[in-house]
Amino acid sequence: MTPFLELRGVAVRLGRFRLEIDAVLSDGWSALFGPSGAGKTTLLEVITGLRRPDAGRIIMNGHMLFDAASKKNVPPRRRGIGYVPQDLALFPHLTVRQNLNYGRPPGDGDEFFTGVLERLEIGSLLAQKPDALSGGEKQRVALARALLARPALLLLDEPLTGLDGPLRERIIPFLQRVRDEFRVPTLYVTHSADEAVALCGRVVVLEAGRMMSEGAVHDLFVPRDSPGWRLRVLS
């Protein structure tokens, strides 16, 4: 594994809650796994630069993004980190095409644009407004918008939460396609072991603001008796 994102002694205090992370993420797809309230979304906000930690350092691909000691703090717009929040946050007043173009680097070729559209099968939606899209379509548009900004790292916050079972099954192959074809290092937040196993090579387990364990997905998850996966109980 090649280290890609380093979080060194990153600490955030939010009222009584305290998030403390020391982790190194590889350049593939990693799952950030944990129950609600574990601090997963807070950690994503810290990585994107939307929330400033109280302490620590964040280094991505050798570049210092945040360093509490030297007060360095690269703003979100210069971090090159794509972020798809749980509620997707599509721009409701813009068409799908305008949403997709929003973060595209100037002069970025049409080839990549059409490539993303084809892989995510959203080419026919360009003239629509987000309101007119189904849940799965919105999901794919939000993913495409993030990819088209050419991020160095992609953060997906529980992308399948809120979608019904059959729809989840249909979206997973799209995510696998994005993973295999665009090869953008991705941190995938989920509380579903099945999703983590289907999509990620490595997993970081977060609980109550602490990192409980980190490792290869197949070391940390074991098959259930019924179909599916669960977290191995660690001694």
Next chain:
Amino acid sequence: MASLDWPAIFLSLGGALLAVALNLVPGVGIAWLLARRKWPGKAVVETIVTLPLVMPPVATGLLLLELLGRRGWIGHWLRAVNIDIVFTWKAVVIAMAVMSFPFVVRNARVALEAVSTRVEQVAATLGASSWRVAWTVTLPLARRGIVAGAVMAFARALGEFGATILVAGNIPGSTTVISTSIYNDIMLGHDADADALIAVSIGLAFAAILASELLLRERQS
């Protein structure tokens, strides 16, 4: 046959439009600061902005007169560069602007608060500067509420009487507006002229408030 005081109608309409135009940039700016930022003195500014809404308009007018009069804090500086405000059409516009300012700020604030910060944050992660986020995301999404507030402010400015009569006076053909003209007509016993102007002002206010309601309803649906 009633005769309409056209100069007063034009001054009211033109003055109200100009007052709202002057209010928009500072009003939306302050609304944004109130909606999106924490800063010391915020509650004080909030209160000052709301004051013209609850103070007797005559009191506001008197304050303006003392500020802008030839010996006033601002007035004596303006006097030095040969600008007279008090008892001119400019005073009409200023009185209207001050009295309608709370409507611009309060409506814009509600509209800006309704814009999801998540959407703004995602725009930033897509590489947008704060200005670009404001122009392409925040303001377009808050647009209806801001416009509705501007229309309400316009309606308020049209009806302005108390502050205007103190700081601009009631000079027919020069600073008389619809409301002060109605007052003149009543004092002089020209009831038919007063009724005609009342009809005009009801029509204008009705149209403005209806427009504002329609805009807000469209936003909700």
